[in-house]
Amino acid sequence: MNSPIAAQHLLPATAPRPVSAAFLDALVARFGAQCSQSLAVREQHGRDEGALQAPPPAAVVFAESTQDVADAVKLASEYEVPVIPYGAGSSIEGHLLAVQGGISLDVSRMNRVLSVNAEDLTVTVQPGLSRKQLNEAVRDTGLFFPIDPGADASIGGMTATRASGTNAVRYGTMRENVLALEVVTASGEVIRTGTRAKKSSAGYDLTRLMVGSEGTLGIITEVTVRLYPLPEAVSAAVCSFPSIEAAVRTVIQTIQLGVPIARVELLDANSVRMVNNYSKTTLREEPMLLMEFHGTPASVKEQAETVQDIASEFGGQSFEWASTPEERTRLWTARHNAYFAAVSSVPGCRAISTDTCVPISRLADCLLDSITEADASGIPYFLVGHVGDGNFHFGYLLDPTQPEQAEKAETLNHQLVNRALRLGGTCTGEHGIGLHKMDFLVDETGTGAIDMMRAIKRALDPKNILNPGKIFTL
Amino acid sequence: MNSPIAAQHLLPATAPRPVSAAFLDALVARFGAQCSQSLAVREQHGRDEGALQAPPPAAVVFAESTQDVADAVKLASEYEVPVIPYGAGSSIEGHLLAVQGGISLDVSRMNRVLSVNAEDLTVTVQPGLSRKQLNEAVRDTGLFFPIDPGADASIGGMTATRASGTNAVRYGTMRENVLALEVVTASGEVIRTGTRAKKSSAGYDLTRLMVGSEGTLGIITEVTVRLYPLPEAVSAAVCSFPSIEAAVRTVIQTIQLGVPIARVELLDANSVRMVNNYSKTTLREEPMLLMEFHGTPASVKEQAETVQDIASEFGGQSFEWASTPEERTRLWTARHNAYFAAVSSVPGCRAISTDTCVPISRLADCLLDSITEADASGIPYFLVGHVGDGNFHFGYLLDPTQPEQAEKAETLNHQLVNRALRLGGTCTGEHGIGLHKMDFLVDETGTGAIDMMRAIKRALDPKNILNPGKIFTL
Incomplete structure (x- = not known):
């Protein structure tokens, strides 16, 4: 799952700035054992959960206080060395990669x-x-x-x-x-x-x-x-649909009616099958909504009834309830493990995830055309979405031995983003720009807004040391 | 109500920049009848609903399109002339005053x-x-x-x-x-x-x-x-309380329980008396909460019952319901006219409004001490508040013939803001900084944050032409 594929896509343009021995000496003098230059530690901090790769940072500082962070940044500023903050390492758009060299500043010990x-x-x-x-x-x-x-x-x-x-x-x-x-x-x-x-x-x-x-x-x-x-009452339910469109139309109507639903997740049939295999669940392998309602007992009941009525209009079947905390946890754990379920379904694969978000009225249009394209590509994929917000993720499961798949997946993503932007949406609902979506950001906001972002960056970070090379080029 | 009082407070430091005849000629050439240099129009655009005063802008441009705005700003940039955008003129912290000269850019015709x-x-x-x-x-x-x-x-x-x-x-x-x-x-x-x-x-x-x-x-x-x-059901109610503290404690508990109340306004006994006189209402002249519940009929009923239970714990009396749209409109119109009711209660007075907002748990502390101070001052005042957010306004009703009242009111406001900041709050919940609260902003955020704001301002407006002299000094 970690083997490099299609290097031309996965190695972003890097331009490491020199990190002097004097800087590293000063860092070690200040931070001692809180500073590591071991290759393993550096490599672990120089990647994220995404597919992009770059050479690791020159050192990792483990900050334990605000003062530690301030001192590390002051040193970096003095020597004009990039600083890349690091939390859990779970970003996926290349945010953590040391494309201009420098150090990783790990704040995971600041966890109080x-x-x-x-x-x-x-x-x-x-x-x-x-x-x-x-x-x-x-x-x-x-x-x-x-x-x-x-x-x-x-x-x-x-x-x-x-x-x-x-x-x-x-x-x-x-x-x-x-x-x-x-x-x-x-x-x-x-x-x-x-x-x-x-x-x-x-x-x-x-x-x-x-x-x-x-x-x-x-x-x-x-x-x-x-x-x-914590809501007085919580109730979760799954409902299967004859088509993704039927599921999506149910969501659109729910949102438009103002039902204060707490969660409404779409899983396509691929995802459900992968989840069943991985999490030993027995969900019906059809497009599915996984929902949760929060409120007073009366309000939860009322919300659920409204959504059931809407779902049945669109052919939704077998609302299945999970009312005990254990059942709910089992369902949501299965949902959260969908990504791992998917990558383990194709041994050795690497996943690329999309992240578009569109106005809710355009959700069906955006999804259905993109599904047609994904089906035609022949690449295994899964589709999950926080569809109540109009946000969804295609996960393309790439075979590292077939580098042309990465190319195809990027093309699919490009088509999807263009479609989302045409429909008034955004290239990233929640993952961020990082390295991977810098071109899409220009398409989305235009150069005027990017120039304003650049002006702010230059004003607040004149030496360009804070996570440089991300979001936009300077 | 518009006579200048305590000029040393109400005339902010002005430093008008020269507006050349060439600039005004260029403006007239581009905008023709959309540009006015009449004193009456300039004076109307050079003030807001607050107490501060300054000389009027040199001209007023009535923009009718984005292109008009862009062209006016381009000319202003070329001649380095300040531009002050103008909408309805209802701000109250001096936002619209031409303290550095320049022109007012009225966008009220852009109302599509x-x-x-x-x-x-x-x-x-x-x-x-x-x-x-x-x-x-x-x-x-x-x-x-x-x-x-x-x-x-x-x-x-x-x-x-x-x-x-x-x-x-x-x-x-x-x-x-x-x-x-x-x-x-x-x-x-x-x-x-x-x-x-x-x-x-x-x-x-x-x-x-x-x-x-x-x-x-x-x-x-x-x-x-x-x-x-639009909510399926709407219900409004008033409830009187033996003390402001009792009313505030009712609100605090309502918010802490997560009741999704749509509106919860506090009026002190002074405000209720002024409202009764002005709007011919017959509300009980005691501290009062004016509330509104939105939702399904069942949910509105449930919310209202919960709040009634809480209110009665704190001695709240006579929940009076306004269920018809007409009754609700009458109540909310009376609330919205509280300011006018107040200023008309003291003929010839001028009102100064405070705008602090604190975390809800500190609301009673912040309010009660400030009421003690206001009572001791001898200045007529009223108190209204969006108390569900921890935001409230004292309105001091100043007699223009007694300039020392303005001094006293500013002192009261200062004490109130300091108290709010100590309690983790803000100097302005919703009115903005304008000219009037620039010192308070420094107290609230510290110079580090202000310096960051200044850096952003300089980066995005290097000639300092956009509403200069507001929020902070450059």
Whole structure:
């Protein structure tokens, strides 16, 4: 699964800047055992879960405090060396690759919960804490953190990529759920953005500027996010459909009616088959919606009845309920393992995932044409989606011994992105731009907006040391 | 109500830049009758609803298209003349004052609805459209635009100040509800930010950077916002309480329980008395909550019962229901007229409004101490608040013949802001910084964050022509 394929696609243009012995000496002098130059550690930090590859960073610093981050950045600034922040390593668009050399700044040891403010439904954490660790830490308060990108990503990384996932249809994305940040700037200064107040009109929204900036404008050292009361009642259900179109039309109508559904995930028949094999489930191998309803018992019942009515209009069959926590966990674990189920279904394969998102009214159009193209390509694929938001992922399962497949998959992705943009959508709903989607970003926003992003980058990071070479070329 | 008082406070430091005859000639040549240099028009555009005053702009251009805006900005850039965008003129922190001279760019004629996408719950409008005009235009679709700052503000102005209001507790603010923008940059280029997709991780969040930038980073020429299905059932109620503390504790518990209340407004006894006089209502002259519930009939009933239970725990009396649209409109009109009711209660007075917002758990602390101070001051005042968000406004009613009152009121505001900041809040929940709160912004965010804002401003507007002198000093 890790063998390099179609090198011409997977090796982005690299232009490593020199990292002097003097810089590395200064780093070791400051960080001692917190700094590693071992090849294994560097290689582990120089890749992500995506397919792109590049030579590893020159060193890895394990930060244990904001001061550590500030000191590392100050040194990097002095020697003009790139710094790439690293959380859980679960990004997939090449965010972590040292395409211009430099060091990886690993914040995974900064994983403390700093303060829980249960009465205000907020919590402040260090960036290396994972979303599962966060939910474990607040479990006793009756609150939870809903953003769920599948992977057990770090809160800092989720902030930096504006992550979302299965609950976003009801609870929003990191954009809506980050209230305040502590950030180390390119000069190594520590600043704060936002407050714990629920709303504010106080100056430029630096918090939202940092959310989704992929480590290129500052390094996040504290994050304050919203929590939500655990719903009084939760109910999950699966429903099979005669076609993907029928499933999608059910979702569109549900959203248009304003039903506050908490999760609504599409799995195509391929995905269901792979999940059944991998997770030993016995789901009907047809297009399927996996849904969850949150609320009071009465409201959950009402929501579910509404969606059942809509589903049956579109030929949906056998609403199957999972009301116990164990059943629900089994279903959602199976959903979250869909990616691993898929890659294990084709031994030795490597997956490339798309990430388009379109206005809900265009979802059927965008999906159906792309399915036709994917079917015609002959490449094994699976399709899953956070369809309540109009966001879905094709996963193409590439055989490393057939490099032309990578080419074909990139062409399919290109066609898909073009289609999504024509329909008023975006090239990335939740994965970010990284290295992989820089051209798509230009197509999406136009050069005027990219020039504005570049101007901001140059103003905030004049030496171009913060994760350089990502999102856009300078 | 418009007489200048306490001039030392109300005349901000002005440093008008020269506006050459050549520039004005060029403006007239391009815009003809769309350009006015009459004193009355200039004076009307050189003030807002707040108390600050400054000499008027040199001219007013009435833009009728994006091209008009771009051309005006290009001329202003060429001659390095300030440009102040003008929508409905309803801001209150000095946003519209020509403290560095220049021209006012009035976009109120750009008031068309460009496209309604009812299936996606989005609408794209020109910036001069007012929120009431917008709701009128989408009425037939069964959808509505919830953001409601009281005044019939323009959508462009609401975007630029990150406005919110009574519905924000459920539907969010302009931050959450603006999806995409068309913006004219400082060089007169037209760019687009965002798409109609519900979520995206595509590069820097330029949309959110523009939202709340108060005209200092670009001039908004198109806005795409979210709409919501008109709730199947709506129910409004008033409830009186023995004390403000009791009312506030009811709100805190309601929010902490996760009740999706759509509106929950606090009025103190002063406000209720003023409203009764002005709107001929017969509300009990005690601290009062004015609430609204949206949802299905069952869900509205359930929410209301929960809140009634909480209210009665805190001594709330006589939940009075307004279930017909007419009764609801009467109540909310009375609420929205509270400001006018207040200023008309003290003939010839001028109101200064505070705008702090704190985490909900600190709301009672923040409010009660501030009420003690306001009572001790002897200045007539009223208190209203979007308390579900922790946001409230003291309105001090100043007698122009007693200039020391303005001094006292500024001191009270200062104490209130300091208290809010100590409690983790913000100096402005929804009005913006403008000229009036520039010092408070430094107290709130620290110089590091302000320096980052300054760097962004310099990068995007190197000649400092877009609404210069607002939010921070350069």
